[in-house]
Structures are given as C-alpha cells and as structure tokens.
Amino acid sequence: MLTMGGGWHSPPRVGIRALARDDAGQTEPAGAGPAAASRERSATPAHVAGTVLWDVDTQVDFMLPDGKLYVHGAEETAPAMRALVDAARAAGVVHVASADDHELTDPELVEEPDFRNTYPPHCLRGTRGARKIPETDQDDPLPLGEIPIPPGLLAERVRGRRELLLLKKNFDVFTNANANALLDILDPDEIVLFGVATDVCNDAAIRGLLLRGRSVTFVEDAARGLDEERTASCTAAWREAGVRFATTVDAVTALRRPSG
C-alpha cells in the first residue's frame, strides 16, 4: 500500500534542527506547510492504530562502548530508545525488533572487514553482546529465526503478539525469510523506526520497507551511524524517497495518542 503524503505526522522537521550534527551540509526541504500538517494530523487516529515501532539492532555489541562493533555515541541515545519502547508498551503498539544472531561461520564475519559488506565478529549467539540493551528489552517476544514459517502458521503465531523479534545473520533484516511475511501480516500504516547503525542496518531496513511500499518515520535522535558521511548520504536518500523525520518527543506524543 502506498501512503505517500498521507501521513502519520509531518511537523517533525524540528528533529533535524535538534541534532548536534551540522557538518553534513544538508538543508531542510520545504516540507508540508502548516495547512497540510493539520490535515495530516486530523487523520492521525486511524493511522496511529496501524503504527508499528521498528527497533533495529539495539544490542550490546553495537550500543555500548565495550561492544564488539560499537557505534560511536550510541549509548547516548538509549534514554530516547527507552522512551519509544515504553510509549509503545503503554499504548499497546506493536514493537518489532531485529537483532543480529551470528555464528562465526556467517559470511558477514571476517578477520579483515571492509565495514560495508563484511564486519568483525559481533552479536555472537548466546553472548552478552547479542543481548538487547535493557532500555529496549522486550518482555515476551515471539522470536522469528531464519527458517521460514509457512505463511498461514506465521499469521496464527503472530496473532495477539505485541512483541516480535526478527533474528538475522546479515545486516539486512529482509534476509530473514519471515520478515517479508511478517510485514504483510502486520500491514502497518506507518512504521516508526529507530536503532543502529543508521548507515548499515537502518539503511537496509528502510530501503527494504520503501521497496515494499511502506510509509516510514525515522526517529533521528534515537539512532546513530557508524560513518558520518555515509550516514548523511543515507538520510538524504531516504528524505528524497519520502521518509519522514521525527524527534523522540514527537514520536512518543504520537504513540501515546491512541490511549489518550
């Protein structure tokens, strides 16, 4: 479904100004005017009912300074991430998380990585580094591994579950055979996405979601990139493709709206 312009909300340009990063040389697009913004807001209840919070790889190895593939400054975003996860929990909004679940035999892991297609060992199954940070932890997720579940059975298992966990062996969440089917089952009007790293796993997730015709809001202050320049080019490309940008404060407010 294409919901370009039919938005969950659109005033979030403040999010870009709120960022400390100003070296990317990006200028803000004209964006929708106040009239368009209020039109979109009036459509909010229906859209928020179909909102999914999409949490990308908020795991110890990426998020904490002693992690094996630490994303610089990621730990500073943990309180924002907690606010999003708590708001979703309080509002009954579905929380989809992806998580790397590596074994040393995975093709992505090499000793001399290029940090594009290959990376040093990280998020090894069963290790502390693979755990989600406490701020984004899920209480009782349905874990979905790499073995495809028959679509009818998947729908049955997903029914009534608020927390889903997509385990993956590659930076692209859509390499998990169940990711596409899960998206079809949830069929969200809007996906509010945050996590790490902006220029790797967030980028793969957002591009994958856009390819599937999904409407995405990126919570920029609840995310960090590995490489500053590459992060700037990712966010510029997303913006061009219609991704909306929100601050955590905006996103939390919108998530809370359905429960009053």
Ligand SMILES: [Zn+2]
């Ligand atoms: Zn990985």
